[in-house]
Amino acid sequence: MAKTSNEELLLSGALSAWTTNIERADKLLFSLTPEQLGKEIAPGKNRLIYLWGHLTAVHDLMLPLLGLGPRLHAELDEPFLTKADKVVANLPSAEAIKKDWNEVNGKLRDGFAKFSVADWLQKHASVSAEDFAKEPHRNRFAILLSRTNHLSYHLGQAVIRDK
């Protein structure tokens, strides 16, 4: 068995953290009924369905940001990203969000599987080549880490809900 390089070990640790958090989210969100998803995490706060749509929109945005192709569900931006919860009257159903969530995370997973360490260290799409030359930490790997943390952040909120 070839020895795994240091850079591969570091990368696989970060990919594993992403996958673990996706699996935690799946386990939690798939277990909830549409009625439970319609509840606020705390009085006056976001509903679980909003958090789920928000995470799906943010993960969908990762596709172009990481150079993995165009958005799949830009229609999620208005209800779940640019507008606050309870502003847009007709949200997509839980079933529709689940379908989008799985689709988006599946496409990310397939893209991640093809990225080498060098690919991860390329600039992400929101930074100019000029800025990236001075700030090499603004790479795709930083997006992976920050979106993993973003997912954890909202998972922490989702578990607060009353059972």
Add this chain to the structure above:
Amino acid sequence: MAKTSNEELLLSGALSAWTTNIERADKLLFSLTPEQLGKEIAPGKNRLIYLWGHLTAVHDLMLPLLGLGPRLHAELDEPFLTKADKVVANLPSAEAIKKDWNEVNGKLRDGFAKFSVADWLQKHASVSAEDFAKEPHRNRFAILLSRTNHLSYHLGQAVIRDK
């Protein structure tokens, strides 16, 4: 200027994510009065002071886990780790927790600054040498990532509180 290696870029990304989250926590927690810290994040849920003590205990445990020395505040385990919130009657004061928090995170920061990539890829203290030979991902770097996510998770909860 020497070119930064891939492994150093990956590591610095993860260290930066840790630092960013510590700074977010500092900003939030230092801004709260003892009265605000005594409030529950949602009805019947943990109080902010409990989350803070819990995070401090978990970070303190990182010291021996990463080989950075003995615990500094094992006395935090009972009120904030092994027992649930509102079980232990007399919690340390907000001022005392803040002091411990800063001390523990400072010691982690100093330790992190001295770790090379190879140091981060050493086994952590809770895995045997035998298991680590088969499971090289059970390294110190995985602890860094998982504790960063843990911090994000509870930060997400802390911001829920009513202002």
